[in-house]
Amino acid sequence: MREGGKVIELSSVALRYGTGPEILREVNLTMQQGDLRFLTGASGAGKSSLLRLLFLALKPANGSAKLFGQNVSSLRPSELPHLRRRLGVVFQDFRLLDHLSVFENVALPLRAMGQKPEAYAHDVMDLLDWVGLKGRSADRPDTLSGGEKQRAAIARAVVTKPELILADEPTGNVDPAMAKRLLRLFLELNRQGTTVLLATHDEQLIKQAHGKALHLEGGSLRAA
Amino acid sequence: MTESNRQIPAPVFPHGAAPLRSLTVTMAVMCYLACLAIGALVLINQAASAWTQGIAREVTVQIRQHSGTDMEQQVAKAVAILKATPGVVASEALDKSAGAKLLEPWLGKVPLDDLPVPRLIRVTINEASPPDFTALEKRLAAQVPVASLDTHRRWQAELSRMADALSLLAVFVLGLISLASVMLVVFAARAVLESNRSTVEVLALMGAENRFISRQNDRQFLATGLIAGFAGLVAGLMTFAGLYFLGGASADSMTEAGRSLVFAPAAVMLRVMGALLLVPIAATLIALWTSRITLSRMLRTFA
Numbered sequence: 001m002r003e004g005g006k007v008i009e010l011s012s013v014a015l016r017y018g019t020g021p022e023i024l025r026e027v028n029l030t031m032q033q034g035d036l037r038f039l040t041g042a043s044g045a046g047k048s049s050l051l052r053l054l055f056l057a058l059k060p061a062n063g064s065a066k067l068f069g070q071n072v073s074s075l076r077p078s079e080l081p082h083l084r085r086r087l088g089v090v091f092q093d094f095r096l097l098d099h100l101s102v103f104e105n106v107a108l109p110l111r112a113m114g115q116k117p118e119a120y121a122h123d124v125m126d127l128l129d130w131v132g133l134k135g136r137s138a139d140r141p142d143t144l145s146g147g148e149k150q151r152a153a154i155a156r157a158v159v160t161k162p163e164l165i166l167a168d169e170p171t172g173n174v175d176p177a178m179a180k181r182l183l184r185l186f187l188e189l190n191r192q193g194t195t196v197l198l199a200t201h202d203e204q205l206i207k208q209a210h211g212k213a214l215h216l217e218g219g220s221l222r223a224a
Numbered sequence: 225m226t227e228s229n230r231q232i233p234a235p236v237f238p239h240g241a242a243p244l245r246s247l248t249v250t251m252a253v254m255c256y257l258a259c260l261a262i263g264a265l266v267l268i269n270q271a272a273s274a275w276t277q278g279i280a281r282e283v284t285v286q287i288r289q290h291s292g293t294d295m296e297q298q299v300a301k302a303v304a305i306l307k308a309t310p311g312v313v314a315s316e317a318l319d320k321s322a323g324a325k326l327l328e329p330w331l332g333k334v335p336l337d338d339l340p341v342p343r344l345i346r347v348t349i350n351e352a353s354p355p356d357f358t359a360l361e362k363r364l365a366a367q368v369p370v371a372s373l374d375t376h377r378r379w380q381a382e383l384s385r386m387a388d389a390l391s392l393l394a395v396f397v398l399g400l401i402s403l404a405s406v407m408l409v410v411f412a413a414r415a416v417l418e419s420n421r422s423t424v425e426v427l428a429l430m431g432a433e434n435r436f437i438s439r440q441n442d443r444q445f446l447a448t449g450l451i452a453g454f455a456g457l458v459a460g461l462m463t464f465a466g467l468y469f470l471g472g473a474s475a476d477s478m479t480e481a482g483r484s485l486v487f488a489p490a491a492v493m494l495r496v497m498g499a500l501l502l503v504p505i506a507a508t509l510i511a512l513w514t515s516r517i518t519l520s521r522m523l524r525t526f527a
Contacts, residue, residue, distance in 0.1 A: 056429070057429060057526070077434075077523075077524070080428075080431075081431045081432065081433045081434075082431070083431075084428075084429060084430065084431035085430075085431035087431075089429060089430070095422065095425075095426045097236075097423055097426065099234070099238035099240075100234055100236075101234070104233060104234055107233075108236070108427075108430065109430045109432075111233060111236075112427060112430055112431060112432035112433075112436055113431065113432075114436070117232075156430075
């Protein structure tokens with residue numbers, strides 16, 4: 001890792017959709033390798049937009065945004081896949097592909113990286129076992145409950161052992177016991193050196209993790 | 225690991241999605257129409273060539289009745305001139321009854337003894353080296369003034385003109401079908417990719433290279449193009465076969481056209497099949513080309 005282990009480095013970042021108003025303004029955020037942060041804020045405060053910027057779906061309108069020391073505004077299209085593979089993303093709406101089984105959904109990032117089923121099948125099944133979905137590996141996502149979909153989405157985000165995990169409300173649809181279990185997964189990955197940024201409304205989750213929270217309000221970010 | 229997980233991974237893009245099914249059906253119909261147009265084009269050219277060859281192989285000499293001349297003598301004289309003419313393979317004087325038979329459709333079965341019915345001489349010529357018709361006409365006029373030479377050139381020209389017009393019409397129809405097919409396939413391919421936008425986005429955001437996404441996309445459009453193309457081709461051939469089998473053996477109808485296409489000699493059949501095989505290949509290439517362009521535009525929006 002370059003730049004002394006800085007994973008995220010946002011400096012005076014502004015973000016807007018098209019010619020619309022600024023969703024984020026003057027956002028400054030630095031996360032080192034191995035950091036764990038929670039991102040809080042009311043609905044519409046810009047949490048998902050900030051995550052979209054970080055998982056390279058959007059580019060900043062102003063300011064400097066660096067991931068792993070690379071300025072995201074000046075990345076060539078050919079450099080994007082390599083950088084995106086260092087990220088694990090849990091989307092708020094899961095984004096599972098309904099025509100693929102749970103196993104195939106979770107294995108998709110590995111398949112996209114060119115790995116063969118025989119190489120990843122065992123690891124994927126272990127991961128599904130860990131999130132409690134081993135018995136549903138052959139089922140389609142549209143037959144899963146909200147909580148099961150969430151767990152499948154988390155398994156897909158972590159299957160490549162990414163260096164940075166960005167999760168949008170990862171425990172929003174699960175019961176407290178499962179939320180605790182999923183939190184343990186994120187904490188374990190963090191303990192192993194993975195940088196984790198979780199957007200959540202769940203104050204209990206933040207307390208359980210003894211994590212640092214960042215609060216987004218009116219498009220600006222401050223320590224909670 | 226379950227048994228299903230050991231199998232070949234499922235296609236990343238859903239193969240049975242509704243827009244893809246619509247694209248397959250649309251392409252199959254357009255391929256079918258293209259096959260019909262190509263088949264018709266081949267048939268018209270084949271038939272025109274057969275007709276003109278038949279006409280070009282024969283000419284007719286007519287000996288008119290004239291008072292004071294011996295008809296049989298005039299016929300014999302004309303046959304002798306024809307036999308001595310280079311390029312004439314055979315000449316056969318038709319008897320009176322043959323002439324009467326030719327008039328039957330117009331006059332009915334009536335005695336023609338009192339009518340000045342001309343005598344006809346059927347002349348077979350060497351197509352590769354035909355006689356000098358102008359010189360032959362002059363010789364006949366000098367030695368048998370009641371003879372006239374009919375080379376069927378006017379009919380031949382009429383037939384050629386008609387065949388050319390029909391060919392042009394078939395080419396025009398084929399062109400229109402091709403244009404409509406391209407537009408429909410372009411439109412439908414865009415609709416298919418638009419329905420897969422979220423899949424493409426998920427793949428791009430998880431770090432899949434454009435090459436990988438393109439390959440997955442190619443697979444679905446390759447399969448669609450080939451299935452639709454061959455479905456259209458088979459339906460087209462079945463139509464020509466059906467025209468023959470359902471229509472009986474009447475030689476003056478489309479059944480003959482169907483027969484000549486379905487049961488054509490091997491060499492002709494190979495040529496026809498070669499032309500028809502271009503349809504699924506072209507359909508597949510158009511589908512692939514369109515989808516690649518649309519996909520690459522879509523991928524740029526995620527970069």
